[in-house]
Amino acid sequence: MSSTDPIFVESEWADLQECVYGSPHHWVLPVFHADAKLRAQGEFGDLWVKHQGRAVKDVAPDLFNEFSGQIQGAIDLLRSLGITVHVAGEISKANRAFPRGEDHGVETGWMRDPFVTIGNNVIELAPRSLFHRRQRFAIREILASTMARGARYFAQPDGGADDEREGPGWGYLEGGDVFVLGDRILVGHSGGCSNPEGARWLHHALGAPYEVTVVPIDPMFPHLDCVLMTPREGVAVACLDALPEGLPEFMRDWDIVDIPKALAKAHMGCNNLVLNDRTVVVPSEEPLDIVAGELKTRQFEVIRIPYRVPCMAGGSFRCAHQPLIRRTN
Secondary structure, three states, rough: OOOOOOOOEEEEOOOOEEEEEEOOOOOOOOOOOOOHHHHOOOHHHHHHHHHHHOEEEOOOOOHHHHHHHHHHHHHHHHHHHOOEEOOOOOOOHHHHHHHOOOOOOOOOOOOOOOOOEEOOEEEEOOOOOHHHHHHHOOOOHHHHHHHHHHHHHEOOOOOOOOOOOOOOOOOOOHHEEEEEOOEEEEEEOOOOOOOOOHHHHHHHHHHOOOEEEEEEEOOOOHHHHHHHEEEEOOOEEHHHOOOOOOHOOOOOHHOEEEEEEHHHHHHOOOOOOEEEOOEEEEEEOOHHHHHHHHHHHHEEEEEEEHHHHHOOOOOOHHHHHEEEEEOOO
């Protein structure tokens, strides 16, 4: 595939050909605000609270080395499969203080949230989470380069410096909440990340033929991709207990693999990497064997590689990447 190929994302299950992926080089624990509380849990949560604002390589070097190796292992796997991977860069010291003069940390190992690609639209988003708001600066050059490849590159109105605001114009969107199912777009709403006003703006920005549907999710999960995966049209891996209003009506007759809340939360059981409608990458850790087994019974090839530390920190393979090209070959 040429790096001049047109930017376009058809669906969650179309062939992944090019993406932005998280960096294995930088990880500074975010300052512990409400956005961090949605993600920190268990022993890692205790470490996060104790060492907030500090580089993981300084406070837990073995943990950082495992994290770095597992991120790099995923990048190497994708490149070995012929997928073009752009890795997030550094964020300058000044931009790390965006938007209100204090450094909230660096989470560029997980690059799903600062932008989304829908069709040929490459959209910088307005995250609610403070540590997500500066991630765009690690990939600005990558995103800008898509204009030469047919992309409509633009940005959602920024959320400013407040923790959050309500009312017209104060829309929030994070890429982990956004699912592209052809012309149907889902936006998750936990109350702590994306919101209906953000979904309203997205519908306005995209226009026809796209339909945007808000999907309420349990507030214990930050994003829709923590409780849903769509590896093929007609098949979903979902934590139904975390969807108080259920799946959207058009998905009610799909083949659903129901994932327990504990597996979805502690091991990111729904947050896997769909390569195409036949192949899914699932972490090799033992608790996820059940997910891999259910996919295999549905005739998916399942690739397993280690990803313990990124999952422990609240984001698996889908959280780590955002596609630039997904097309059916």
